[in-house]
Amino acid sequence: MKSTCFKFRTTLLALLLQFVVVSVFAESGIYVGGHFRRNRPTTVTSLKASGFTYVILFNVQVEANGDLTTDGETICKNGVYVFGNTSPNYVSDVMSLKTGITSIRRVECCVGGWGNTSYDNIKVLVNSTAANGGTGTSSILYKNFKALKEAIPCIDAINNDIEQGYDVNSGKAFHVMLYDLGMKTTLAPYMNKPYWTSLATGINSLRKGAVDRIYIQCYDGGAGNNPSDWNINGITLHAGLTNYGSTAAAATAQMTTWKNNSTVSGGFFWVYNDESTNLKNYAAAVNKVFGGGEVINMDKMVPQVTAFPGANYQDTAVTFAIGKQIKAALLFHGLTDKTISSIKVSTGFKVDLYKSSDCTGEAISITESTPDLTSLSIDNSISSMEVKPNSDLTLNQKLVYVKNRKSGMYLTLASESLNAGIAIQQKAFSGKTSQQFQLSLLTDGGYRIVNQFSKKTLTIRDASTENGGKLEQGTYTLLSNQKFVLYKNEGFYKVIPFNSIKCITVDGAQINTPDAEVVLGEANSNTETDWEIVSTTSAIDPNQISDIEVYPSQVSDIIYINSGDKTIERVELFDMKGMNKQFSHQNLQKIDVSSLQAGMYYLKVYAHAMEPKIFKFIKTE
Secondary structure, three states, rough: OOOOOOOOOOOOOOOOOOEEOOOOOOOOEEEEEHHHHHOOOOOHHHHHHHOOEEEEEEEEEEEOOOHHEEEEEEEOOEEEOOOOOOOOHHHHHHHHOOEEEEOEEEEEEEEOOOOOHHHHHHHHHHOOOOOOOOOOOOHHHHHHHHHOOOOOOOOOOOEOOOOOOOOOHHHHHHHHHHHHOOOEEEEEEOOOHHHHHHHHHHHHOOOOOOEEEEEEEOOOOHHOOHHHHHHHOOOOEEEEEEEOOHHHHHHHHHHHHHHOOOOEEEEEEEEEEOOOOOOOHHHHHHHHOOOOOOOOOOOOOOOEEEOOOOOOHHHHEEEEEEEOHHHHHHHOOOOOOOOOOOOOOOOOEEEEEOOOOOOOOOEEEEEOOOHEEEEEEEEOOOOEEEEEEOOOOOOOOOEEEEEEEEOOEEEEEEEOOOOOOEEEEEOOOOOOHHHHEEEEEEEOOEEEHHHEOOOOOOEEEOOOOOOOOEEEEEEEOOOHHHEEEEEOOOOEEEEEEOOOOOOOEHHHHHOOOOOOOOEEOOOOOOOOHOEEEEEEEOOOHHHHHEEEEEOOOOOEEEEEEOOOOOOOOEEEEEEEEOEEEEEOOOOOOOOOOOOOEEEEEEEEEEEEEOOOOOEEEEEEE
């Protein structure tokens, strides 16, 4: 690509959202030239309001000595970021693109372009045997890109726009180094598919997922490209046009053709380098086809319900979080009145749709994604809505155990500590108060979940919204990472924090491992994301007599006997009618009562050198 400046990409922040959010597959991007710096802050404001979901700031030149430069100015030298000497606002401007009210979700930095000799220099530097050669931690390439990443941590991808000196081995080593520094790779080909295939395959064989997007140029030197010919290993494919060679309407038509005839899932434009480009019009040209482009408050964000003007989830998506959205709010977020024709609902949530402008009158409640609202006779008639958690509201003030459907193990504190930050794990049943949780229904339909040993509240650590985010106990604040939807489905529950659309779960690889940590995972039909809510009748559930404990007092399958250092000789079970069954010569710490009919029963436990003890329990369905 012809380019004269500098570009970047942003790490996804942990997001707490309250207003609208974006469809995760909707992507529209634009290359951004030196105009971004020269005409700040107008350019920063325009990009954030544009509807583009990613920007590629270009272009970095890697000099023969390893310096990073742009437009004749030095960015990084000898492992130090020095660009602030000539562009003092650059760091804050780039960082701001993904914060506050904005449509930008991702920022990339381009290396290469027409006439750019970066990759010739990279090849020499990678193959150099000098002390600062190669891609190790002592190399000049590593030091300077590390300085770049540390100065502007929102960079999370480098865009490879090599247009001469195609060398697979040095390119592979370079991008593996970038991945290890925390930056993914996107590729911007316009010719030479065998090279790009080898490069992408080589990088991803060493660092799985390091190359996560391909931006095929369908203009200038790549004007004859058909995106269908550029499917490489299933990597996400976007196709690009120029804003100077295509009207917004023509771009929409072309993007539609590509979407219908290839695996293209997004589009981009080259280039924003003056104010003659109407950014909103060109972003809309892509978003009309692929969705997305909402301008939202990134500091208060979580996707829960997504509305679409078109049937079958077509046209620009607008996503909302828990709360009322009156007509004025819908208009503020760019959703024209009475245009909703389809709607997506995340697992564990629901939305009440109103024809009134203020969430009054009769409501139609939607609890699952609906591609065509004509079936409900409410398409193109909605003026307000309220998003709610779809919780089971019957659990208020219940004292419970929480049992994983697949592993059969229970939520438990990692250690019996009163301190915040203690991780939540799964363990075999013990009946201790560290396995008991009080459920308290809040006014917004969420639940506060409190451990009975510590009296601390279940919390998603660091308000994470990502897979693998950890569940721990924390001091009560009632932020959205301490509120949970308890969504019942087929007798089991998805436990979903308000600040994400993930479920608490146990990693599938550790599902049968005691002490495995409980984390965030995708809301799906896998049984490791299902939990059984097992009621108990008191804060200390087990009957305790002398040195013997029998628990729980209400049980559906296994009842446990803890005899400490006492040896259990036999156990007798009988019901109110006198039915008697004896257990001996087996594991008397676990008694299987799953075949019993529901009702009240007694266990008589005979332990060595002790009088027999009788314990009452209730067999549930």
